[in-house]
Amino acid sequence: xxxxPVKVIVDLSKPKxxxxxxxxxxxxxxAEREAMAEQAAAEEAAKQAEQExxxxxxxxxxxxxxxxxxxxxxxxxxxxx
Amino acid sequence: xxxxLIETIDVGSGSAASIEFTGIPQDGKAVEIKFSGRYDTxxxxxIGINLNSDTTTSNYSYQLLRASxxxxxxxxxxxxxxxxxxxxxxxxxxFFSSASLIFPNYASSQQKTWSMDGIRSNSTSAQTIHLVAYxxxxxxxxxxxxxxxxxxxxxxxxxxxxxIIS
Numbered sequence: 561x562x563x564x565p566v567k568v569i570v571d572l573s574k575p576k577x578x579x580x581x582x583x584x585x586x587x588x589x590x591a592e593r594e595a596m597a598e599q600a601a602a603e604e605a606a607k608q609a610e611q612e613x614x615x616x617x618x619x620x621x622x623x624x625x626x627x628x629x630x631x632x633x634x635x636x637x638x639x640x641x
Numbered sequence: 642x643x644x645x646l647i648e649t650i651d652v653g654s655g656s657a658a659s660i661e662f663t664g665i666p667q668d669g670k671a672v673e674i675k676f677s678g679r680y681d682t683x684x685x686x687x688i689g690i691n692l693n694s695d696t697t698t699s700n701y702s703y704q705l706l707r708a709s710x711x712x713x714x715x716x717x718x719x720x721x722x723x724x725x726x727x728x729x730x731x732x733x734x735x736f737f738s739s740a741s742l743i744f745p746n747y748a749s750s751q752q753k754t755w756s757m758d759g760i761r762s763n764s765t766s767a768q769t770i771h772l773v774a775y776x777x778x779x780x781x782x783x784x785x786x787x788x789x790x791x792x793x794x795x796x797x798x799x800x801x802x803x804x805i806i807s
Contacts, residue, residue: 565657567658570660572665573666597792607707607714610714611714
């Protein structure tokens with residue numbers, strides 16, 4: 561992998577065989593990617609937290625149903641687990 | 642109705658921070674992009690999309706439905722860099738995700754709605770399906786579409802194909 565990231569640009573207005581260019585990113589583009597990465601990481605962290613909360617809630621509900629006397633099969637039948 | 646392959650790009654040995662289709666012909670009813678790929682580093686795992694070089698986050702919003710293993714969840718936000726999850730460097734080397742993007746009425750002067758569905762699976766611990774609906778508030782015809790990795794690079798042997806439906 562080159563030290564400077566590259567982008568692939570495909571200009572569809574050009575004839576086939578002449579469309580593809582491989583271009584090194586500019587400093588501005590590299591800075592933009594870093595900002596993108598931060599934003600994407602924040603979204604990923606939020607997603608992970610939500611999934612963990614859902615999984616915990618699901619387990620809690622299953623535990624409570626079990627305490628009420630439902631069998632594992634009955635719990636699976638109504639929760640789809 | 643015709644469904645025509647306009648171009649297919651294969652990422653070479655140098656990997657790519659992004660793949661951008663520019664000069665998109667304006668004579669169709671819809672554009673579809675088929676993507677098969679992975680990141681060659683551990684990344685945030687989403688394939689981001691950018692239209693007409695518009696980098697204003699508030700111009701993009703999405704609603705998504707996600708199935709991650711056996712957990713189903715939803716999410717919405719304004720973010721131009723959040724798309725379907727694809728395989729990345731932490732997965733096995735031979736796992737490539739697939740994603741399909743559809744842009745109806747891409748040549749209109751209205752705000753654009755479009756969609757993406759994508760699948761990531763490494764056959765062991767990570768199977769994720771995304772269905773994403775987007776709104777881009779730009780009213781210009783879509784003339785360029787960029788597939789971008791926010792955190793790393795798109796790996797060799799990844800491909801992107803653009804089709805026009807007319």
